[in-house]
Structure formats: C-alpha cells, structure tokens
Amino acid sequence: MRTYVGHSKAVRDIWFCNDGTKFLTAGYDKNIKYWDTQTGQVISPFSTGKIPYVVRLNPDDDKQSILLAGMSDKKIVQWDMNTGQVVQEYDQHLGVVNTITFVDNNRRFVTLSDDKSLRVWEFGITVVIKYISEPHMHSMPSISLHPSTNYLAAQSLDNQILTYSTRDKFQLNTNKVFSGHSVAGYACQVNFSPDGRFIMSGDGEGKCWFWDWKTRKVRKYLREI
CATH class of the missing domain: 2.130.10.10 (YVTN repeat-like/Quinoprotein amine dehydrogenase)
Known part of the structure; x- marks a missing residue:
C-alpha cells in the first residue's frame, strides 16, 4: 500500500x-x-x-x-x-x-x-x-456511460436518474428513468454493472440502490449497518 x-x-x-x-x-x-x-x-x-x-x-x-x-x-x-x-x-x-x-x-x-x-x-x-x-431540469452532479456506449445515465437532484442517448440527437430517453431513491441535496454517484444489466446509485440515507436496466424495477437496496 x-x-x-x-x-x-x-x-x-x-x-x-x-x-x-x-x-x-x-x-x-x-x-x-x-x-x-x-x-x-x-x-x-x-x-x-x-x-x-x-x-x-x-x-x-x-x-x-x-x-x-x-x-x-x-x-x-x-x-x-x-x-x-x-x-x-x-x-x-x-x-x-x-x-x-x-x-x-x-x-x-x-x-x-x-x-x-x-x-x-x-x-x-x-x-x-x-x-x-429545460425549465424543469435540476442540477445533475454525476453521470455514467452505459457499457454499450449508447446511453448516458445522469443523477438528477429531483430524485431521478435520467438517461440520454449518445447518438447525434442526444435525446432524453423517457422510457429509461429510474426513481425511488432520495438524492436531493446530495451529489450521489451513479454507475453500471460491467455487463450493463444493472444500474446503481447511492442515496442521502446511506442506501445503495440497484435497478434492472431493462425493466427499470428496483432489484435491491442495501443499507449500511
């Protein structure tokens, strides 16, 4: 070390x-x-x-x-x-x-x-x-590139993870919005599993959240004991 x-x-x-x-x-x-x-x-x-x-x-x-x-x-x-x-x-x-x-x-x-x-x-x-x-947009302090390189996931301080295409138009993908966690006021990071199947984030309560990339459903959240 x-x-x-x-x-x-x-x-x-x-x-x-x-x-x-x-x-x-x-x-x-x-x-x-x-x-x-x-x-x-x-x-x-x-x-x-x-x-x-x-x-x-x-x-x-x-x-x-x-x-x-x-x-x-x-x-x-x-x-x-x-x-x-x-x-x-x-x-x-x-x-x-x-x-x-x-x-x-x-x-x-x-x-x-x-x-x-x-x-x-x-x-x-x-x-x-x-x-x-856009007027409704919040600050996004963290972003991560999907392993496929086709999408960017951005942590939005309105308690959502927003997804943008990396193609020419860089449009918001409204079918890939992840929520349930609370990050307002915290610059929590967002990232992907190496195979791109799961997206993960911390939150303001000390939890670590995992969503299924395809279904957007929460798979698990962990709290530090």
Whole structure:
C-alpha cells in the first residue's frame, strides 16, 4: 500500500490513465497533479488558479497526454501535458463544471454543470454542438456511460436518474428513468454493472440502490449497518 502526499487541501477527483501506471488528482488547493502510481512521485502539476472539479484524460491511447479539467470558473480547460501548456478552453457553461464524459468513439464529450444544463462538445472545438436545458431540469452532479456506449445515465437532484442517448440527437430517453431513491441535496454517484444489466446509485440515507436496466424495477437496496 502507498500513500500519495502532495495536495494541501481535500482531493475532489481522481482519474487513471489507460494502463494504470499514472493518475490525475484534482484538489481544492486549486492544483491538478499527475502522479506515478508505482513511485508515488508527482510527475507534473497543473493549475489555472481556479478549483478543478473534475479531471479526465482523452481515452484514446495516442492522446493520453491530453488533459481536460472542469473548473470552478465555468470553463473546461485542455492541457497538452507534454508541453504543460493550455491549448484550449471551452467556456459556454454558466456554472461550475462537474463532469466530463467522452462519447462517440471519443470524438465528442459531454459536460454537466451547476447551471442545470447538459452540453455536448466536439473534441478540440470550442463550440457547443448540443445544448439541453429545460425549465424543469435540476442540477445533475454525476453521470455514467452505459457499457454499450449508447446511453448516458445522469443523477438528477429531483430524485431521478435520467438517461440520454449518445447518438447525434442526444435525446432524453423517457422510457429509461429510474426513481425511488432520495438524492436531493446530495451529489450521489451513479454507475453500471460491467455487463450493463444493472444500474446503481447511492442515496442521502446511506442506501445503495440497484435497478434492472431493462425493466427499470428496483432489484435491491442495501443499507449500511
């Protein structure tokens, strides 16, 4: 076991590279750090002077040196880690950026923000290609890609998990809404089983919920004793 010491405040997010030999951390000390997993040494630090809320590497093996970070100043900042330089800023959101998820064979990525919107970007282009924001929408602090890569499940703070298609229209799938849990006021995460048969979430009462992906029925919920 190894302890990685380098941030002066709490760590907000962690993301590993494809082979697990290195990983990123985002801290409330306004720093992003790139670590060597085996040695525990910091390879490179990155900072814009703002708090990073989420960090991701481009999933393509030949683009693992590209870092994207969602920031407290409403921007998604893209670094080339080989040079340490900021090469792109995506700045259409109106609130803190909470999630970054690559879709469509990593040609696009989806972001969620405290501005209660979902935005889809073409990687490397700073123009939003899809914008979803409705008066009834709540903030969605967590999102997960289905193993089939055809759907995104987003945790909505109105006690629902909403599902969006990852195809060109990125439409809400009203037949895939999951409910029963209580997450209002909590940024509970959502995820899938590796085979995609089940979707799971925590809740504000300390329970872990499991739904059947096809039927949307609650299969089980567990409470910590």
